[in-house]
Amino acid sequence: MVDIVDRESAADEAAGAAPGRHGVPRLAVTAASLVVILVLWEILGRHINPIFGAPPSAIFAAFVDLVRNGKLAAALAQSLQPFVVGYGVAIAVGVPLGLIIGRFWVAEAALGILVTGGYAMPLVALVPLLILWFGLGFAVKAAVIFLMSIFPICINTWLGVKSVPKTLIDVGKSFVAPDAVILRRIVLPATLPYIMAGIRLAVGRAVVGMVIAEFFTQISGLGGIIINAANNFDTATMFVPIILLMVMAVGLNALIGRFERLVAPWQDEIAGRDRD
Amino acid sequence: MGEVNLVDVSKRFALRIEGELHTVRALDRLSFTVRDGEIVALIGPSGCGKTTALRIAMGLEAATSGAVTVDGVAVTGCGYDRGMVFQHAELLPWLTALQNVEFGLQMKGMRGTALHDTAMKYLTLVGLADSVKRRPYQLSGGMQQRVGIARALAIDPKVLLMDEPFGALDAQTRETLQAELLDIHARTQKTILFVTHDLDEAVLLADRVVVMQHGRLQEIVAVPLPRPRDDLAKIRGSAQFAQTRYHVWQALHAGAPTLH
Numbered sequence: 001m002v003d004i005v006d007r008e009s010a011a012d013e014a015a016g017a018a019p020g021r022h023g024v025p026r027l028a029v030t031a032a033s034l035v036v037i038l039v040l041w042e043i044l045g046r047h048i049n050p051i052f053g054a055p056p057s058a059i060f061a062a063f064v065d066l067v068r069n070g071k072l073a074a075a076l077a078q079s080l081q082p083f084v085v086g087y088g089v090a091i092a093v094g095v096p097l098g099l100i101i102g103r104f105w106v107a108e109a110a111l112g113i114l115v116t117g118g119y120a121m122p123l124v125a126l127v128p129l130l131i132l133w134f135g136l137g138f139a140v141k142a143a144v145i146f147l148m149s150i151f152p153i154c155i156n157t158w159l160g161v162k163s164v165p166k167t168l169i170d171v172g173k174s175f176v177a178p179d180a181v182i183l184r185r186i187v188l189p190a191t192l193p194y195i196m197a198g199i200r201l202a203v204g205r206a207v208v209g210m211v212i213a214e215f216f217t218q219i220s221g222l223g224g225i226i227i228n229a230a231n232n233f234d235t236a237t238m239f240v241p242i243i244l245l246m247v248m249a250v251g252l253n254a255l256i257g258r259f260e261r262l263v264a265p266w267q268d269e270i271a272g273r274d275r276d
Numbered sequence: 277m278g279e280v281n282l283v284d285v286s287k288r289f290a291l292r293i294e295g296e297l298h299t300v301r302a303l304d305r306l307s308f309t310v311r312d313g314e315i316v317a318l319i320g321p322s323g324c325g326k327t328t329a330l331r332i333a334m335g336l337e338a339a340t341s342g343a344v345t346v347d348g349v350a351v352t353g354c355g356y357d358r359g360m361v362f363q364h365a366e367l368l369p370w371l372t373a374l375q376n377v378e379f380g381l382q383m384k385g386m387r388g389t390a391l392h393d394t395a396m397k398y399l400t401l402v403g404l405a406d407s408v409k410r411r412p413y414q415l416s417g418g419m420q421q422r423v424g425i426a427r428a429l430a431i432d433p434k435v436l437l438m439d440e441p442f443g444a445l446d447a448q449t450r451e452t453l454q455a456e457l458l459d460i461h462a463r464t465q466k467t468i469l470f471v472t473h474d475l476d477e478a479v480l481l482a483d484r485v486v487v488m489q490h491g492r493l494q495e496i497v498a499v500p501l502p503r504p505r506d507d508l509a510k511i512r513g514s515a516q517f518a519q520t521r522y523h524v525w526q527a528l529h530a531g532a533p534t535l536h
Contacts, residue, residue, distance in 0.1 A: 167362060266411050
């Protein structure tokens with residue numbers, strides 16, 4: 001009997017330093033790429049008018065300022081609250097909705113078109129209307145983030161259900177499993193990789209939604225720092241929340257990836273994909 | 277008991293080819309019986325409808341006309357009187373071997389220690405007692421199909437329905453599993469109906485071989501090899517095996533278009 005389990009322990013070792021095909025660790029390549037970009041940016045940034053751009057060193061100085069005077073922490077807290085609520089509700093609603101649309105043709109016929117259309121909805125244009133409905137505060141921000149992130153989650157889940165092998169459904173049927181059991185015990189786990197992909201894609205959209213909301217409703221949070229700094233031609237300060245948001249999105253993505261491996265450890269075995 | 281009866285089973289479906297609707301006859305008044313405790317092989321070229329017949333017997337598809345009965349009870353859908361073994365095992369990848377076998381038992385309503393014990397009993401029967409905690413992708417193809425067989429047997433069906441169960445395996449693993457299936461049959465006396473496109477497999481395992489052509493019954497060939505068939509190598513070399521194999525081969529080629 002061949003012991004195939006060895007492959008898994010090998011993959012576990014790879015997860016940390018992850019040497020690529022030529023023995024160079026993955027993280028080193030990523031770090032080198034970032035260093036090159038930062039150095040180029042620094043060189044170029046020092047030669048242009050600080051209104052048109054800011055070098056990383058100036059942005060870092062602005063970052064230290066914002067941390068010292070407590071503005072960054074306050075803005076972050078202000079931004080994260082609607083983000084967590086909007087994004088969380090989008091997951092809680094989008095996943096079951098996608099499962100139902102994918103599994104039942106009536107739901108697909110009735111709601112599929114709305115979800116597909118909703119994904120392309122020019123949300124910025126609707127913000128004034130949303131303000132009329134939800135006011136200028138927390139609720140409208142959560143609503144914008146929710147509307148930005150629910151569609152990729154829902155559509156991915158839906159596509160995932162569509163791609164569940166018919167034979168796995170047959171397995172459920174052959175053991176006389178009721179529809180609800182097939183949905184929960186076969187369709188849901190088989191769809192998990194798609195759901196996680198949707199949740200990852202939605203991070204980016206949720207961040208964009210958050211900043212849009214902070215721009216166009218009551219100016220606040222990280223978006224507020226951006227727009228106020230931009231209005232004062234303080235380009236270095238403007239870049240601090242922008243970069244912070246990008247860093248946070250990357251971090252959240254990695255966190256979701258970890259979580260996916262925790263809840264769907266079989267997926268690596270099936271796909272044989274690189275761990276990132 | 278476990279007698280399966282197919283009576284005048286037909287299956288038609290509409291297919292659109294270049295804009296024109298065609299009616300395809302997958303099965304045309306197919307009738308045969310699998311007696312209690314018997315092993316019957318369903319053989320024929322690709323597209324002859326053998327898998328469709330098996331899926332109708334399982335209740336995964338409905339016949340256009342005709343009926344399937346198990347011990348006189350009409351098949352209207354899937355049921356625990358029949359256990360299905362799929363071509364590529366089709367284990368649920370997120371469950372361990374043990375959990376895969378338990379899945380079927382849970383659907384049947386089994387709970388508690390009986391669940392674990394029954395699943396273990398059947399995994400032991402197929403020789404996998406040491407690998408129960410592995411997930412499907414940590415098992416070889418042959419081991420996966422063993423779990424598939426254990427999963428189907430565990431619900432204690434009257435009839436085991438198998439869809440090209442060893443077709444995806446390499447030759448050596450296939451021979452091992454064929455011997456194991458005969459051993460399991462000798463111990464459990466289950467009625468077995470299996471689909472195959474492998475002439476040798478059909479003759480080695482079955483009591484009777486149902487040869488199909490174009491959705492119709494071509495011929496039912498009785499296999500005179502005595503049971504228990506312990507020494508498969510010896511059987512392969514026997515004159516009876518060669519004669520029966522030639523007989524089935526002729527039946528398979530009787531309905532095929534001749535080449536000029």
